[in-house]
Amino acid sequence: xxxxxxxxREQARRTREGVLEAAAAVxxxxxxxxxxxEIAHRAEVGVGTVYRHFPTRADLVTAVYRHQIDACAxxxxxLLAACDTPSTALHRWTGAFVxxxxxxxxxxxxxxxxxxxxxxxxxxxVDTLVPACAELLGACVDAGEVRAxxxxxxxxxxxxxxxxxxxxxxxxxxRRMVDLLxxxxxxxx
Amino acid sequence: xxxxxxxxREQARRTREGVLEAAAAVxxxxxxxxxxxEIAHRAEVGVGTVYRHFPTRADLVTAVYRHQIDACAxxxxxLLAACDTPSTALHRWTGAFVxxxxxxxxxxxxxxxxxxxxxxxxxxxVDTLVPACAELLGACVDAGEVRAxxxxxxxxxxxxxxxxxxxxxxxxxxRRMVDLLxxxxxxxx
Amino acid sequence: xxxxxxxxREQARRTREGVLEAAAAVxxxxxxxxxxxEIAHRAEVGVGTVYRHFPTRADLVTAVYRHQIDACAxxxxxLLAACDTPSTALHRWTGAFVxxxxxxxxxxxxxxxxxxxxxxxxxxxVDTLVPACAELLGACVDAGEVRAxxxxxxxxxxxxxxxxxxxxxxxxxxRRMVDLLxxxxxxxx
Amino acid sequence: xxxxxxxxREQARRTREGVLEAAAAVxxxxxxxxxxxEIAHRAEVGVGTVYRHFPTRADLVTAVYRHQIDACAxxxxxLLAACDTPSTALHRWTGAFVxxxxxxxxxxxxxxxxxxxxxxxxxxxVDTLVPACAELLGACVDAGEVRAxxxxxxxxxxxxxxxxxxxxxxxxxxRRMVDLLxxxxxxxx
DNA sequence: GATGAATGAGGTTTCATTCAT
DNA sequence: GATGAATGAAACCTCATTCAT
Numbered sequence: 001x002x003x004x005x006x007x008x009r010e011q012a013r014r015t016r017e018g019v020l021e022a023a024a025a026v027x028x029x030x031x032x033x034x035x036x037x038e039i040a041h042r043a044e045v046g047v048g049t050v051y052r053h054f055p056t057r058a059d060l061v062t063a064v065y066r067h068q069i070d071a072c073a074x075x076x077x078x079l080l081a082a083c084d085t086p087s088t089a090l091h092r093w094t095g096a097f098v099x100x101x102x103x104x105x106x107x108x109x110x111x112x113x114x115x116x117x118x119x120x121x122x123x124x125x126v127d128t129l130v131p132a133c134a135e136l137l138g139a140c141v142d143a144g145e146v147r148a149x150x151x152x153x154x155x156x157x158x159x160x161x162x163x164x165x166x167x168x169x170x171x172x173x174x175r176r177m178v179d180l181l182x183x184x185x186x187x188x189x
Numbered sequence: 190x191x192x193x194x195x196x197x198r199e200q201a202r203r204t205r206e207g208v209l210e211a212a213a214a215v216x217x218x219x220x221x222x223x224x225x226x227e228i229a230h231r232a233e234v235g236v237g238t239v240y241r242h243f244p245t246r247a248d249l250v251t252a253v254y255r256h257q258i259d260a261c262a263x264x265x266x267x268l269l270a271a272c273d274t275p276s277t278a279l280h281r282w283t284g285a286f287v288x289x290x291x292x293x294x295x296x297x298x299x300x301x302x303x304x305x306x307x308x309x310x311x312x313x314x315v316d317t318l319v320p321a322c323a324e325l326l327g328a329c330v331d332a333g334e335v336r337a338x339x340x341x342x343x344x345x346x347x348x349x350x351x352x353x354x355x356x357x358x359x360x361x362x363x364r365r366m367v368d369l370l371x372x373x374x375x376x377x378x
Numbered sequence: 379x380x381x382x383x384x385x386x387r388e389q390a391r392r393t394r395e396g397v398l399e400a401a402a403a404v405x406x407x408x409x410x411x412x413x414x415x416e417i418a419h420r421a422e423v424g425v426g427t428v429y430r431h432f433p434t435r436a437d438l439v440t441a442v443y444r445h446q447i448d449a450c451a452x453x454x455x456x457l458l459a460a461c462d463t464p465s466t467a468l469h470r471w472t473g474a475f476v477x478x479x480x481x482x483x484x485x486x487x488x489x490x491x492x493x494x495x496x497x498x499x500x501x502x503x504v505d506t507l508v509p510a511c512a513e514l515l516g517a518c519v520d521a522g523e524v525r526a527x528x529x530x531x532x533x534x535x536x537x538x539x540x541x542x543x544x545x546x547x548x549x550x551x552x553r554r555m556v557d558l559l560x561x562x563x564x565x566x567x
Numbered sequence: 568x569x570x571x572x573x574x575x576r577e578q579a580r581r582t583r584e585g586v587l588e589a590a591a592a593v594x595x596x597x598x599x600x601x602x603x604x605e606i607a608h609r610a611e612v613g614v615g616t617v618y619r620h621f622p623t624r625a626d627l628v629t630a631v632y633r634h635q636i637d638a639c640a641x642x643x644x645x646l647l648a649a650c651d652t653p654s655t656a657l658h659r660w661t662g663a664f665v666x667x668x669x670x671x672x673x674x675x676x677x678x679x680x681x682x683x684x685x686x687x688x689x690x691x692x693v694d695t696l697v698p699a700c701a702e703l704l705g706a707c708v709d710a711g712e713v714r715a716x717x718x719x720x721x722x723x724x725x726x727x728x729x730x731x732x733x734x735x736x737x738x739x740x741x742r743r744m745v746d747l748l749x750x751x752x753x754x755x756x
Numbered sequence: 757g758a759t760g761a762a763t764g765a766g767g768t769t770t771c772a773t774t775c776a777t
Numbered sequence: 778g779a780t781g782a783a784t785g786a787a788a789c790c791t792c793a794t795t796c797a798t
Binding site: 578613615 | 759760761762763764
């Protein structure tokens with residue numbers, strides 16, 4: 001009986017993972033507003049199953065990107081330790097952030113969206129990434145490399161917005177614009 | 190008869206203006222994807238009236254912003270003539286552009302949207318504003334004030350994206366981020 | 379003043395004729411259910427004008443075909459006088475009727491329709507054409523050429539139905555089918 | 568689980584049947600162009616349910632009549648085997664076809680309609696019934712009972728048209744007209 | 757836990773018809 | 778008489794979401 005419960009739990013976990021994978025794929029293809037049916041179909045489960053695991057769309061979006069958000073946050077201190085200067089670390093970190101956002105079709109837009117259905121995701125990203133960004137930014141400011149009047153939150157929103165790509169404004173464009181923005185943040189010597 | 194026709198035409202024009210005003214207000218509150226019903230209701234007309242004046246949503250969105258888009262484009266040569274340096278003109282122009290975009294909630298997003306219903310608006314903005322921006326940018330490059338590897342289109346998309354505001358990222362933030370971006374575009378002397 | 383009234387009346391008559399012509403053309407192209415706007419546009423008048431002259435669609439449809447309906451009815455006695463046998467006259471009359479119906483796209487369908495908006499037209503056709511057809515049919519029966527158990531109304535409905543054409547069942551098909559039907563009505567000798 | 572799935576599937580099947588019955592009834596009353604809402608309401612389901620089972624109107628119309636169309640087609644060889652002469656079989660088959668068409672108000676009209684929403688149904692009827700009719704017709708021609716210049720398709724269209732009934736032209740009239748048409752198709756000996 | 761059928765609100769669009777000028 | 782802008786009912790179709798099994 002205890003075992004059967006464990007087996008069932010394991011099944012549920014696998015179902016959950018399957019939904020997450022399907023959602024990730026569908027989000028890339030159609031954006032985070034894709035029909036739930038589409039995701040359920042791709043995961044080969046019923047729509048009810050999606051709703052059981054993720055009651056709101058934001059829960060699903062958040063869960064889909066949580067791993068990567070966490071990984072992105074954890075990257076900050078590692079880069080700070082590994083790079084010669086804080087600003088190098090900041091540049092590389094934003095580079096990683098851009099790559100993350102751009103490859104998730106619609107995530108940049110979701111970040112900046114006021115859609116109440118996405119505020120949950122918004123909160124997660126802010127809570128997780130802003131401190132990471134703030135750590136890098138603070139180090140840069142302390143080192144006199146970056147102006148002190150830029151907040152981590154504002155910078156992240158700006159970077160997030162710059163990552164809203166399209167046919168005529170692609171990942172490379174986004175990277176260059178973010179680089180220019182960071183360059184503009186340098187203290188003018 | 191000629192007079193009555195003129196009166197009627199005048200009435201129609203006022204209705205049209207009313208729809209435009211209502212649409213502008215609704216767009217600010219809900220974005221450019223707001224339901225047509227909402228706009229019709231706010232304008233105190235039937236939905237059919239909205240469709241009569243603006244057969245597609247893009248027609249409406251375009252009409253709402255056309256005046257300002259044109260005004261913005263016309264500002265470019267005037268600033269170029271009035272300012273001491275091209276880069277000053279560029280800064281002031283982007284400042285005006287940001288003010289325009291930010292006060293029209295959702296227009297920045299519309300500029301970058303791939304939504305087929307907005308491609309018309311997209312085309313108008315690109316056709317009108319990119320040349321204006323290119324003129325300023327070219328002058329800056331010729332004066333050696335700005336790096337030559339930034340295209341007017343990409344810059345406009347970036348500025349447009351930076352103007353997607355929200356409760357925690359407002360017009361002042363957008364202006365500062367755009368300024369930093371432009372600063373980053375300067376030739377490092 | 380009397381003259382100006384006459385002039386005005388003449389104007390109105392011409393407007394009316396213009397609407398009729400436009401309606402006839404539109405009916406051929408799109409069927410009798412075509413949008414009123416289409417007809418008004420083609421006639422280069424306002425929709426209100428169409429409604430003033432023809433309050434209901436049936437009024438318009440009826441008016442459009444009235445001339446031809448009358449001409450068709452008047453043909454019956456002339457054919458009866460001119461042809462050697464009544465059945466020849468009947469054949470030639472139905473031939474003319476078929477040509478009339480088939481070239482008026484949708485009229486055959488309108489004849490058989492129960493659409494309350496068309497009952498007026500239905501009544502006109504019945505009142506005008508059934509007596510004409512009955513005259514021919516009666517002569518045929520009297521001459522022993524056609525069975526006595528076919529009513530003029532039923533025959534007309536049948537012919538009307540057979541004239542509902544389409545891409546794979548055209549005017550020639552309709553004519554042949556009507557001919558076969560008439561052949562079937564002959565008294566078997 | 569397997570059982571509950573079976574129960575659910577059974578429920579769905581009943582819903583589907585309910586929709587079909589409702590659609591059949593509404594089609595009789597209002598023709599095959601009746602609003603989907605009407606059908607949904609009569610079936611006591613939501614419109615979404617109708618769309619789930621029958622994505623397009625043609626799917627619904629086709630499903631409503633499919634059984635009877637098939638039964639009609641299958642009747643042809645059986646009659647051919649059972650009757651003394653091919654022409655008797657043809658007469659009885661068209662009689663059955665007429666009964667089928669007339670009791671399904673609007674189906675005759677649908678058969679001849681150019682409405683793109685009905686082309687599917689049109690195709691089904693043509694594909695299923697024309698071969699059946701052709702078999703009978705061919706046998707009649709081979710037996711020298713019917714003229715060779717009538718195609719199965721044209722005959723079916725003609726019969727379909729003759730089955731467009733109304734208050735003053737009912738099923739009995741349709742049957743008699745079809746009989747006369749067939750009589751007219753006989754080789755004159 | 758999983759299912760997916762059913763629901764129905766919500767969006768779009770079309771046109772017949774009215775009415776003030 | 779003529780006009781055509783305005784109206785709004787009505788049809789379509791799509792999903793997010795619920796719930797009985």
